[in-house]
Amino acid sequence: MTDTIVSIRGITKRFGSVEALKNISIDIQQGEIFALLGPSGCGKSTLLRLISGFESPSEGELLLDGNDMTALPPNKRPINMVFQSYAVFPHMNVEDNVAYGLKMEKVPAKEIKERVAIALEQVHLSNFSQRKPDQLSGGQRQRVALARALVKRPRVLLLDEPLSALDAKLRDAMRLELVKLQESVGVTFIIVTHDQAEAMAMADRIAVLESGTLRQVASPAELYAHPADAFVADFIGNINAFDVQQISTIDTGVALHIDELGVIEWFSEPPSTISIPASSEDKVEATLSVRPEHVSISTTIPANDQVSIEGTLGDIAFQGQHSIAEIRLDNGRSISAIIANDQALILPGANKQLRIWAHWSINNMLLLPKKAPPL
Amino acid sequence: MQDISGKKSVFFAFSAPTFIWLTLFFVVPLGIIWLYSFGENVTITKIETTWTLDNYRRILEPEILQLIGRSFWLAFVSTVICLFVGFPMALVIATASFKAKPWLLLLIMLPFWTNLLIRTYALLNILGTRGRLNDVLRWLYERAEQFQAMLGLERLNLLGDGFTPLTLLGTPAGVIYGIVYVSLPFTILPIYSALERMDNSLLEASMDLGAGQLQTARNILIPLAMSGIVTAAIITFIPALGQFLTPDLLGRGQVDMIANVIERQFKKANDWPFGSAISLTLLYATFILLALRSFYDAARSKREGRM
Numbered sequence A: 001m002t003d004t005i006v007s008i009r010g011i012t013k014r015f016g017s018v019e020a021l022k023n024i025s026i027d028i029q030q031g032e033i034f035a036l037l038g039p040s041g042c043g044k045s046t047l048l049r050l051i052s053g054f055e056s057p058s059e060g061e062l063l064l065d066g067n068d069m070t071a072l073p074p075n076k077r078p079i080n081m082v083f084q085s086y087a088v089f090p091h092m093n094v095e096d097n098v099a100y101g102l103k104m105e106k107v108p109a110k111e112i113k114e115r116v117a118i119a120l121e122q123v124h125l126s127n128f129s130q131r132k133p134d135q136l137s138g139g140q141r142q143r144v145a146l147a148r149a150l151v152k153r154p155r156v157l158l159l160d161e162p163l164s165a166l167d168a169k170l171r172d173a174m175r176l177e178l179v180k181l182q183e184s185v186g187v188t189f190i191i192v193t194h195d196q197a198e199a200m201a202m203a204d205r206i207a208v209l210e211s212g213t214l215r216q217v218a219s220p221a222e223l224y225a226h227p228a229d230a231f232v233a234d235f236i237g238n239i240n241a242f243d244v245q246q247i248s249t250i251d252t253g254v255a256l257h258i259d260e261l262g263v264i265e266w267f268s269e270p271p272s273t274i275s276i277p278a279s280s281e282d283k284v285e286a287t288l289s290v291r292p293e294h295v296s297i298s299t300t301i302p303a304n305d306q307v308s309i310e311g312t313l314g315d316i317a318f319q320g321q322h323s324i325a326e327i328r329l330d331n332g333r334s335i336s337a338i339i340a341n342d343q344a345l346i347l348p349g350a351n352k353q354l355r356i357w358a359h360w361s362i363n364n365m366l367l368l369p370k371k372a373p374p375l
Numbered sequence B: 001m002q003d004i005s006g007k008k009s010v011f012f013a014f015s016a017p018t019f020i021w022l023t024l025f026f027v028v029p030l031g032i033i034w035l036y037s038f039g040e041n042v043t044i045t046k047i048e049t050t051w052t053l054d055n056y057r058r059i060l061e062p063e064i065l066q067l068i069g070r071s072f073w074l075a076f077v078s079t080v081i082c083l084f085v086g087f088p089m090a091l092v093i094a095t096a097s098f099k100a101k102p103w104l105l106l107l108i109m110l111p112f113w114t115n116l117l118i119r120t121y122a123l124l125n126i127l128g129t130r131g132r133l134n135d136v137l138r139w140l141y142e143r144a145e146q147f148q149a150m151l152g153l154e155r156l157n158l159l160g161d162g163f164t165p166l167t168l169l170g171t172p173a174g175v176i177y178g179i180v181y182v183s184l185p186f187t188i189l190p191i192y193s194a195l196e197r198m199d200n201s202l203l204e205a206s207m208d209l210g211a212g213q214l215q216t217a218r219n220i221l222i223p224l225a226m227s228g229i230v231t232a233a234i235i236t237f238i239p240a241l242g243q244f245l246t247p248d249l250l251g252r253g254q255v256d257m258i259a260n261v262i263e264r265q266f267k268k269a270n271d272w273p274f275g276s277a278i279s280l281t282l283l284y285a286t287f288i289l290l291a292l293r294s295f296y297d298a299a300r301s302k303r304e305g306r307m
Helices: A044-051 A092-104 A109-122 A140-150 A168-184 A196-202 A220-226 A230-235 A342-347 B006-037 B054-059 B060-093 B100-114 B116-127 B131-150 B172-196 B200-208 B213-242 B247-251 B260-268 B271-307
Strands: A004-015 A016-029 A034-037 A060-066 A079-082 A158-160 A188-193 A205-210 A211-216 A240-244 A246-250 A255-258 A261-268 A286-289 A296-297 A306-319 A323-329 A334-339 A356-359 A366-369 B039-041 B047-049
Touching: A004 A044, A004 A188, A016 A044, A016 A060, A016 A188, A016 A205, A016 A211, A034 A044, A034 A196, A044 A079, A044 A158, A044 A188, A060 A188, A079 A140, A079 B200, A092 A109, A092 A140, A109 A140, A109 A168, A140 A168, A140 A196, A140 B200, A168 A196, A188 A196, A196 A220, A205 A220, A205 A230, A211 A230, A230 A240, A230 A286, A230 A366, A240 A255, A255 A286, A261 B172, A296 A334, A306 A334, A306 A342, A323 A342, A334 A342, B006 B047, B006 B271, B039 B271, B054 B060, B054 B271, B060 B100, B060 B172, B060 B213, B060 B260, B100 B172, B116 B131, B116 B172, B116 B247, B172 B247, B200 B213, B247 B260, B260 B271
Parallel strands: A034 A188, A034 A205, A079 A158, A158 A188
Antiparallel strands: A004 A016, A004 A060, A205 A211, A240 A286, A246 A255, A255 A261, A286 A366, A296 A356, A306 A323, A306 A356, A323 A334, B039 B047
């Protein structure tokens, strides 16, 4: 069992009449990379600003190492931030930027010099110490911001959309480097991002937020395999979702009535977050989903043990390692399947209107509530 | 639209009106003044350019030097007050919400919609010995007297023998008050535009790194606004130096500045050559100030480039 470093307890934040965060509680562990993930406007940045101290909560409290820090101003918190714009001071050179926080702490000049040199080395900027920010690239400016925060030896480092301003290639490299850096310094990282791939690749655990509520906190693998609800499933990776119209209890489990797939027998307990209506007339708020990588396509009727659906082959998008095929269902919807490039090559174009079957094993399906109650 | 940049004929056609206008009504008159400054009155209306330096020599007379010194002093004090009063306001406007910003800017610009003469006369009404400001002070004094009586402290005579109205008209304080009032918008706007461009997260980063509000203001806010502050200082100081109406009306002729002396040379004294010489000296002083500004900028960019 690891130690909790930051404890967010029942935080609600209101701006006027708008509730940006609704009763959020999260415990962040010492030494982990924790990602706050969600679409724009979900409140993730507000949460980060609350942890840094730039906003104060309307309700709830923030604990650091078990001590209440809710009322502490940002300059008194042992927490530092790498801003989305990096906020490198334009009138100071790299060295002065990195030394700034230590000067404010009144660290002796000799020690400042040593610590700044070490910090610059960590981010590979030793040769740039005398440069001005406008002589640096975006990636280098970000390293300055990183060194400037890490040199303070914070308990927690906050990163606001750390990779969004970098170009694609640099982004992948920096992603890896941030993880390595975190491993070497051992500081807890809290990363805000709207990019699920970024969160999946970097974080030990991810909190998914949506319109001010916390939907799920779990490891990337757990989130992907066992999303709490249809929102999380859709946000983390791609998914083909089918609305469940009716659920009825049968001997072996439940029967799911789905317009597009017919009646599917589900041989296990449905999640407790799905309420099974007493009457078959009542509306069911659930979806049955399958990820594109589990969907296969064939031009012949698939075996009986497979769940299948007939449609017309649509566009095929080449992705490099694989291709994504679009299957247009007869009701106008489309689902997607990841297929091997070999198979993609022998399939005709969308204009040929080829009738095909998309099929998958029921074991790969996820039965999810449309919306689980917020955590 | 056709690209007109770099076409010579278009350049000349479009710039000709301004060019002709400024030549006729700025360069030529200034040239005449320049010639006058080396001239002598031969008759009441005729001036001959004799290339004498007497007019410039007369500026070095103690009386005139003292006036120039006072003008610089009054302009300097007004500028300093403007910077201290204007900076917080510029900061407020720069950080105001999208809704409030245009209204605040409008408030700053509002005085320009009224004639300066009328505004200055209105100031007379406020600053006079029997003006509104003294009415307020008198009211406060009387309340204080009543309060003193209530406490039974009359014998201590804490408030003196009676209310003495504040004399502002005809004093340097009154003139400075007027100059500050007239100049404030010119101080606020350049500082505002410098602060407006600043990334707010720079200030947050400073706080995040452990600096307090005052340290952040000193280390980040003011250095980054410095070019705006220098512009504001110059754009406030130069017109303040040449103020005519404010010392004339609020100074009651007792706090003359250079412009008042120049006016007297062209009117009452009928000594155009001397008036021209003082005018041009003022112009040269302005040039020197602007040159200093360019040197400052050059030195700064060089320093920053090297570091």
